[in-house]
Amino acid sequence: MSRYHIVGRAGAGSLIAEFLFREAGVDYDISFPDPAEVKSPDFYASNPLGRIPVLLCPDGRKIFETLAIINHITTHFTQLAPPVGSPAYDRYSQFMALMATSIYPAYHRQHHSYYYADESAFESLRGKAVAEQALLYDYIEAELAPYICGADLTAADFYLYMLSRWDLNKTAMRANRPKLNALLDELRARPSVIETLAAQPRRKQPG
Numbered sequence: 025m026s027r028y029h030i031v032g033r034a035g036a037g038s039l040i041a042e043f044l045f046r047e048a049g050v051d052y053d054i055s056f057p058d059p060a061e062v063k064s065p066d067f068y069a070s071n072p073l074g075r076i077p078v079l080l081c082p083d084g085r086k087i088f089e090t091l092a093i094i095n096h097i098t099t100h101f102t103q104l105a106p107p108v109g110s111p112a113y114d115r116y117s118q119f120m121a122l123m124a125t126s127i128y129p130a131y132h133r134q135h136h137s138y139y140y141a142d143e144s145a146f147e148s149l150r151g152k153a154v155a156e157q158a159l160l161y162d163y164i165e166a167e168l169a170p171y172i173c174g175a176d177l178t179a180a181d182f183y184l185y186m187l188s189r190w191d192l193n194k195t196a197m198r199a200n201r202p203k204l205n206a207l208l209d210e211l212r213a214r215p216s217v218i219e220t221l222a223a224q225p226r227r228k229q230p231g
């Protein structure tokens with residue numbers, strides 16, 4: 025394999041790898057296996073939870089977890105992360121960790137509630153996830169200036185944009201958060217994002 029290959033799903037966590045590769049001008053391949061395929065023994069060897077995305081590298085290595093994939097891409101190809109060791113890098117890492125460990129899983133709890141509870145508890149589970157995200161979106165709104173890392177657009181902004189796409193009530197998510205609105209609209213208009221979204225297979229499976 026001479027170039028990167030993303031194992032993904034339309035509209036899902038593989039978007040971030042596509043956005044960043046396109047920002048960097050790196051050609052890649054992508055496949056969208058059906059859900060049964062990613063829950064097979066073969067795929068569990070790539071990701072023990074049978075989740076996407078997985079990045080297959082030209083040298084044969086496989087990387088899963090979006091944070092690790094983003095780090096790989098920003099380290100090798102783009103300027104979309106602050107220099108390691110700078111104060112901005114600590115801020116960047118903090119927001120990346122916050123999004124990956126809190127906002128992303130809260131969307132997972134809403135879109136894949138059956139992993140976490142019996143159906144009778146879905147409403148409560150989802151309500152708590154939405155409440156946690158509301159706190160975090162308020163925090164992010166207060167911190168944007170206009171990007172997560174101030175004047176510099178970073179991969180963290182693209183990550184935030186991807187996560188926001190999975191919101192089940194975008195009107196509420198955007199309400200009274202003018203800086204968040206402006207950021208999401210700006211990201212949505214970037215060529216890398218427009219091209220990625222236009223190339224997604226029809227069936228959208230968020231979260």
Ligand SMILES: N[C@@H](CCC(=O)N[C@@H](CS)C(=O)NCC(=O)O)C(=O)O
Nearest residue numbers: 036037075076077089090091132231
């Ligand atoms: N922590 C993982 C989460 C990956 C994840 O939840 N992927 C979703 C799609 S966005 C998935 O595969 N969902 C199907 C499932 O959990 O069975 C990451 O950051 O890569």
